[in-house]
Amino acid sequence: MATTITATRVPVKEINLKELYRVIKKRIWIIVLSTLLFTIIGGLLNSMPETPYYQASSRIIIPAESAESLGTFKVFIREPIVIERVLEELKLDRSIGALRSQVSVSNVDGSIITLVSATDPNPKLAVAIANATVDAFKAEVNAAFGLSGIKVLTEAEESQNPYPINPKSNRMLYVGVLAGFAIGIALAFLRDSLDDSLRSKRQVEQLLGLQVLGQVPKIKRKDLVKTFKHKSNQTVRGETIGS
Numbered sequence: 001m002a003t004t005i006t007a008t009r010v011p012v013k014e015i016n017l018k019e020l021y022r023v024i025k026k027r028i029w030i031i032v033l034s035t036l037l038f039t040i041i042g043g044l045l046n047s048m049p050e051t052p053y054y055q056a057s058s059r060i061i062i063p064a065e066s067a068e069s070l071g072t073f074k075v076f077i078r079e080p081i082v083i084e085r086v087l088e089e090l091k092l093d094r095s096i097g098a099l100r101s102q103v104s105v106s107n108v109d110g111s112i113i114t115l116v117s118a119t120d121p122n123p124k125l126a127v128a129i130a131n132a133t134v135d136a137f138k139a140e141v142n143a144a145f146g147l148s149g150i151k152v153l154t155e156a157e158e159s160q161n162p163y164p165i166n167p168k169s170n171r172m173l174y175v176g177v178l179a180g181f182a183i184g185i186a187l188a189f190l191r192d193s194l195d196d197s198l199r200s201k202r203q204v205e206q207l208l209g210l211q212v213l214g215q216v217p218k219i220k221r222k223d224l225v226k227t228f229k230h231k232s233n234q235t236v237r238g239e240t241i242g243s
Contacts, residue, residue: 027188034184035177042176052164054123056130056156058116059108063149073147074105074114077137081144085136090128103133113153123162130156 024031064070076082083096083103092099104117116137118129134152141147 023189023192024185027191030188030191031181031184034187035180038176038180038183039173040176042173042179045176046170046172050166050168051121053119053121053166054126054162055117055119055165056123056126056158057118057154058130058134058156059153060114060116060134061112061151061153062114063147063151064112070112073141073145076141076144077105077114077116077133078103079140082133082136082140085140086129086132089132089136090125099129102129118156119165124158127156127158 062070062073064073078100080096080100083100086092087094087096087099102119104119106115106117107113108115116130116134118126118133120126120129134155138150141150
């Protein structure tokens with residue numbers, strides 16, 4: 001016995017561009033207000049003073065026998081035993097964790113050249129931290145692993161015109177404008193979806209399933225007041241003539 005399977009088509013709701021335009025046009029004040037508010041907030045955040053940070057780097061070559069050994073030595077550069085030695089040498093009044101967060105280690109274009117970088121609000125101190133970290137690493141890795149022969153290719157040097165790695169930008173202002181516009185659009189459609197009033201002949205026909213035969217035009221308040229005053233004047237005049 002054969003079984004016939006029929007597929008039920010799910011009606012697809014079409015996007016009514018006119019309806020979208022109507023909602024945006026009617027609730028445009030929400031979009032403008034939201035965009036303006038978030039733009040002001042973004043501008044205030046963008047105008048807040050930000051501490052500039054400078055970075056200095058030293059290039060070294062670590063004579064490791066394998067990639068695993070090289071990875072171990074790179075991790076060792078930021079170990080507390082090395083960082084503590086840097087603190088003592090430079091006489092810095094900060095914790096090991098704070099200085100450790102200022103030091104980073106990376107490879108140069110995937111090569112065996114290791115880049116030891118230091119970041120600090122003071123460009124001179126950033127140079128001193130980078131070079132002191134390399135010196136401390138050379139001493140401590142030799143004592144711990146017996147590794148010698150680390151070659152310094154380039155020491156960190158102070159630039160005559162240092163440039164911060166976090167230059168001032170208008171990013172927060174742009175984010176505020178976009179966020180305000182997007183939130184304004186969302187609020188406009190949310191406000192419209194919560195409005196249960198019938199605003200057009202088409203909505204009435206869709207809701208009741210009946211055809212609308214006619215509709216009362218919208219009467220403005222000033223026209224209503226004008227008509228009322230006109231009728232009142234006619235009534236007063238009629239009473240005067242009759243008396």
